[in-house]
Amino acid sequence: MAKKILCIDDEPGVVDFLETIFQDNGYQTAGAYDGREGLEVARREKPDLITLDLDMSREWGTRFFRNLRKDPALSDVPIVVISGLASNKYAVKDAAATIDKPFEPEQVLEVVRSVLDSEGAG
Amino acid sequence: MKRNEKKHVLLIECAPRHRRTLSSQLEARGYDIVPVGDGTRACRVFREQLPSLVLADVSVPGLHVQELIKVIKQDRPDSEVILITGQDDQELGIEALRQGACDVLTKPVNEDLLDIALGRAEEKIALREELQGYADNLDELAKERSARLIQAERAAAACQVMDRFFSAMSTLTENADEGELSLFNEMPCYISLHSPDLEIMDTNQLFEKTFGNLLREPSWAIYAQRGNGDTDCPVKRTFQAETGQRSRELIRTRREQLAPVEVHTLPFPGGDNCEDMVLELCVDLSRMEELRNTLAETQHHYQQLFDEVPCYISVLDEDLRVRAANKRFKEDFGDPAGGCCYRVFKQREAPCTDCPALMTFEDGLPRQSESAVQTRDGAMRNVLISTTPLKDAQGGVAQVMEVSTDITRIRELQDHLTSLGLLLGSVSHEMKNLLTLTDGGSYKVEAGLARGDLERIQQGWQTVTHTLGRIKKMVLDILLYAKKPEIEKAPVKASELAEDAVGQVRPRLDEHGLCLDLSLADPSWEVLVDRDTIHSALTNILENAVDACLSAPRTDRPSIALSVRACDQGQTIFEIADNGVGLDPECRNNLFTLFYTSKGRKGTGLGLFVAKHIVDQHGGSIEVDSSPGQGSVFRVALP
Numbered sequence: 125m126a127k128k129i130l131c132i133d134d135e136p137g138v139v140d141f142l143e144t145i146f147q148d149n150g151y152q153t154a155g156a157y158d159g160r161e162g163l164e165v166a167r168r169e170k171p172d173l174i175t176l177d178l179d180m181s182r183e184w185g186t187r188f189f190r191n192l193r194k195d196p197a198l199s200d201v202p203i204v205v206i207s208g209l210a211s212n213k214y215a216v217k218d219a220a221a222t223i224d225k226p227f228e229p230e231q232v233l234e235v236v237r238s239v240l241d242s243e244g245a246g
Numbered sequence: 247m248k249r250n251e252k253k254h255v256l257l258i259e260c261a262p263r264h265r266r267t268l269s270s271q272l273e274a275r276g277y278d279i280v281p282v283g284d285g286t287r288a289c290r291v292f293r294e295q296l297p298s299l300v301l302a303d304v305s306v307p308g309l310h311v312q313e314l315i316k317v318i319k320q321d322r323p324d325s326e327v328i329l330i331t332g333q334d335d336q337e338l339g340i341e342a343l344r345q346g347a348c349d350v351l352t353k354p355v356n357e358d359l360l361d362i363a364l365g366r367a368e369e370k371i372a373l374r375e376e377l378q379g380y381a382d383n384l385d386e387l388a389k390e391r392s393a394r395l396i397q398a399e400r401a402a403a404a405c406q407v408m409d410r411f412f413s414a415m416s417t418l419t420e421n422a423d424e425g426e427l428s429l430f431n432e433m434p435c436y437i438s439l440h441s442p443d444l445e446i447m448d449t450n451q452l453f454e455k456t457f458g459n460l461l462r463e464p465s466w467a468i469y470a471q472r473g474n475g476d477t478d479c480p481v482k483r484t485f486q487a488e489t490g491q492r493s494r495e496l497i498r499t500r501r502e503q504l505a506p507v508e509v510h511t512l513p514f515p516g517g518d519n520c521e522d523m524v525l526e527l528c529v530d531l532s533r534m535e536e537l538r539n540t541l542a543e544t545q546h547h548y549q550q551l552f553d554e555v556p557c558y559i560s561v562l563d564e565d566l567r568v569r570a571a572n573k574r575f576k577e578d579f580g581d582p583a584g585g586c587c588y589r590v591f592k593q594r595e596a597p598c599t600d601c602p603a604l605m606t607f608e609d610g611l612p613r614q615s616e617s618a619v620q621t622r623d624g625a626m627r628n629v630l631i632s633t634t635p636l637k638d639a640q641g642g643v644a645q646v647m648e649v650s651t652d653i654t655r656i657r658e659l660q661d662h663l664t665s666l667g668l669l670l671g672s673v674s675h676e677m678k679n680l681l682t683l684t685d686g687g688s689y690k691v692e693a694g695l696a697r698g699d700l701e702r703i704q705q706g707w708q709t710v711t712h713t714l715g716r717i718k719k720m721v722l723d724i725l726l727y728a729k730k731p732e733i734e735k736a737p738v739k740a741s742e743l744a745e746d747a748v749g750q751v752r753p754r755l756d757e758h759g760l761c762l763d764l765s766l767a768d769p770s771w772e773v774l775v776d777r778d779t780i781h782s783a784l785t786n787i788l789e790n791a792v793d794a795c796l797s798a799p800r801t802d803r804p805s806i807a808l809s810v811r812a813c814d815q816g817q818t819i820f821e822i823a824d825n826g827v828g829l830d831p832e833c834r835n836n837l838f839t840l841f842y843t844s845k846g847r848k849g850t851g852l853g854l855f856v857a858k859h860i861v862d863q864h865g866g867s868i869e870v871d872s873s874p875g876q877g878s879v880f881r882v883a884l885p
Contacts, residue, residue: 135679137709141686148693179675208678226681229689 127240128152130171132162132188133206134180138225142175142206145229146236159188166198173240175232178207178216189216202239206232253368254297258282259330260306264353268301271360285309289317296322298371299364303330303353304338311338315345324374326367330355401521436497436507436528439514440465440481442521458500468528470496470504484511484524497528506531558629558650561636562587562603569645578621587648591619603646606633610643619650628657669727669852673720680720683713712753719750719785723852726782726860733776733863740773740810740818741766747784748808754792760804767811773818773884775864780884783860786853787822787868787880794826794878813883817866820882829872837870857882 129151131142139155146153154169156162158180166174174192178185185205193199202220206227216222220239223232255277259265262283269279277299282291285308292300292314300318304311311329318325326348331339339350348370349363436457437450444465449457453468460467466479484491491511496504507528514523552559553573560582561570568582568590575582579590587603588594597604602613613633618626629650638644690706693699748764755762788808795804807823829837838858861868865885872878 135683137683137686137713138679140709141682141689144686144690144693208675208682225678226685228685 126150126152127172128154128169129236130154130156130162130166130169130174132156132159132174132180132185133177134158135177138177138206142232145232149233151236159185159191162188163191163195166192166201167195170197171201172243173202173204173220173236175204175206175236176216176219178205178209186216189219202243204232204235204239253299254278254280254295256280256282256288256292256295256297256300256302258285258288258300258302258306258309260285260303264303264355268355268360271357272301272364275361275364288314292317292325293321296325298322298325299367300325300327301330302327304335304342305332311342312345315342315347319346324371324378326370328363328367436468436526436530438465438468438526440524440526442485442523444477444479444482444485447523456499457497465524465526468497470498472498480509480511481524481526484513484526485522488513494531495528497530506535508534556652558648558652560587560648560650562646562648564607566597566601566603578627579619580622591617593620602631602633603648606635606646607643610635610637616653626654627652628654666727669724673724673852676720677717680713680717684710684717687713712757715753719789720852722782723786723856726779726856727852733779733860735774735776735864737772737774738777738780739769740771740820741769743773743775743777743780743784744808744810744820746781747788750781750785751788751792754789755806758792758796758804760792760795760806763805763807765807765809767809771810771812771818775884776860779860780864783857784820784822784882786857787882790854791822791824791826791878791880794824794828796826798825798827798875798877817883817885820884821879822882823877823879825877828874828876829870829878830874838868 129142129146131139131146131153132155133139133142134157136157139157143153143155154165154171156165162174162176176185176188185207189203192201192203203216203218205216205219205222206225207222208225221235223235253276255272257265257268257272257279259268259281260283265281265283269281272279280291280295280297282288283306285306288302288306288309300314302309302311302314315327318327327342327346328349328351329339329342329347330351330353332353336350336352339347339352343350348367351359351363435450436453438446438453438460439448441447446460446463446465446467449460453460457468464472464477465481466472466477469479471478480491480493480495483493490513491509493509495507495509497507498504507530510527510529512525512527514525555572556574557572558575558578559572560568560575563569566586566588567584568587569584571579571582582590586597588597588601592598598617600615602615605611605613612635613631615631617629617631619629620626630653632649632651634647634649635643636645636647687706687709690709691703692706694702694704694706744764744766748762751762754760788806791806795806798804802825805825807821809819809821809823811819811821813819838854858868861882861884867883869881869883870878871881
């Protein structure tokens with residue numbers, strides 16, 4: 125069964141871009157435009173991986189991350205941070221990977237594949 | 247004793263007959279007779295009368311010849327004694343001659359012998375008188391000579407004083423090179439000494455070098471008027487007035503050059519045996535004039551420097567009163583005229599805290615500080631103040647010089663650079679998002695092309711154009727902020743401005759289904775503006791209205807109204823009203839502050855700042871009415 129990826133970013137165009145890349149490569153996707161909505165969608169959709177923007181107008185990604193980890197059903201979902209902030213490497217400590225904006229579609233796919241593979245192996 | 251004066255003769259004779267004979271003989275020779283018959287009275291009478299001649303008969307009873315001679319030689323040594331002896335007492339006569347008697351006659355006295363004896367005695371007396379005269383003359387001569395000697399000594403002493411004076415002068419001149427007296431060396435000074443006959447008695451070297459040897463020449467010999475036969479001169483006036491004189495004169499050197507001099511004279515009282523003298527000092531003013539000119543020139547240079555240096559310079563006393571100020575200071579702050587610096591610079595009533603000048607007064611060390619001051623026309627200036635102590639001869643801080651450099655422009659540039667830095671930080675996130683969106687759009691276009699999926703191509707292309715519009719607006723805002731371009735006003739139809747701005751936001755309006763109501767009072771109404779920048783300003787405000795509508799929780803239809811009308815004061819009003827989220831008071835106050843945004847990371851905080859800046863540049867104004875949940879009204883008034 126195809127793996128499901130939840131994309132969270134307050135810029136709808138970016139969510140659309142990420143979803144398109146993943147769908148084109150055989151993944152199922154879901155989208156959310158802020159942390160609160162992201163948590164709701166995550167609980168409902170139970171994604172295998174979440175891409176997360178940090179700097180969002182309504183709720184910062186770091187807060188979403190803390191809330192996510194508190195939920196036992198979601199605490200193990202790997203997070204890939206995709207952000208324009210220079211400090212994103214340090215903002216979320218146990219992120220599976222971090223990607224700087226702007227990014228290449230191939231780069232995102234490569235990271236996502238390797239994270240999902242290592243999850244599957246583990 | 248003079249010849250015509252009668253000579254007294256003391257005649258000591260006891261035998262009346264002899265006494266009469268002798269008396270008549272003596273009287274015949276012009277003598278005045280003082281007869282004495284009693285030998286015991288002889289000494290007393292002699293002492294009373296002190297005659298020049300004594301004629302005594304040694305046989306007079308009571309007469310002690312030796313005692314008499316003793317008294318005579320003691321009381322009047324120049325009196326002569328002639329003794330008359332009998333045949334029997336010749337030995338007594340010889341003894342008397344030994345004792346100093348002049349002659350001894352034997353009785354009966356031969357008249358011729360008496361004549362000879364009297365003649366001898368008189369000769370002796372005359373000789374002695376002559377000798378005495380010589381002696382007296384010698385005394386006078388000696389006195390006269392010694393007086394001359396004293397006079398000579400006094401003159402010599404005066405010369406010595408003058409010598410010492412001159413040598414002191416020349417020592418001063420010689421030493422002058424070594425120290426502070428160089429001015430003395432530079433200052434030509436002719437010194438001369440003058441006699442009451444108005445003759446030059448002595449001169450210094452410089453005098454001789456300049457005028458030649460003028461010893462014994464008239465005192466006015468150095469003056470230019472000497473050619474007119476005019477003998478008036480400072481020395482002459484000094485002898486007349488008997489006090490020192492001071493005057494300006496013109497001298498003529500031996501090379502016939504004329505030069506102005508300042509003349510000082512000083513009388514030297516001579517005393518009993520020394521002539522009065524006058525000392526004359528002439529200071530050459532032509533050199534002084536040169537020095538004075540150089541000084542004036544140097545002062546002028548310094549004044550120019552002081553005035554023209556591109557700083558505010560002031561000199562403060564201990565009460566912080568401005569004692570001197572340069573031109574630039576006076577231009578911007580007015581003439582301080584002894585006012586306190588804190589009043590002149592800051593309109594304060596008390597010194598500023600941490601006043602650098604006060605600190606310099608306290609410890610004599612220079613200080614530097616930054617401050618904002620207000621010019622007399624109310625403009626604020628950032629200044630960098632440097633204080634320097636001005637010390638008196640004792641090393642104390644008498645005054646403090648304050649040099650204030652206007653760094654307003656530097657501060658502005660610095661602020662500008664700082665805000666550019668902040669701007670870049672603030673827009674970088676938004677830029678990365680926009681770049682990512684562009685990538686997303688082009689990805690879709692490429693993928694659509696690869697699959698022949700037209701819908702995908704259209705979606706991708708729409709994302710690209712939309713994102714490009716956002717990028718363009720942001721870049722233009724940054725450029726407007728960074729460059730602050732000069733505005734070029736030209737008449738533009740107000741309706742065109744409004745329509746252009748609406749055209750700019752139209753894609754977003756359509757995308758989100760927002761409606762915009764445009765109302766123009768008079769389509770031909772023109773305003774004098776810089777079209778490009780006003781377009782940016784209006785667009786930014788409209789974009790803000792769109793954002794406000796999109797942020798509001800929707801209960802009714804979101805809408806924007808743009809109206810253009812002319813007001814009574816000849817201004818053009820662009821009114822942009824939205825029924826969006828509205829602003830709370832804090833938001834409203836900070837609306838036009840650089841980098842302030844109520845849209846989180848969505849906004850750059852640049853748009854309304856730039857709009858306000860442009861409207862300000864046009865001499866217009868922006869008003870805002872807004873309350874949370876009720877929407878906002880922006881009113882742009884352009885002159």
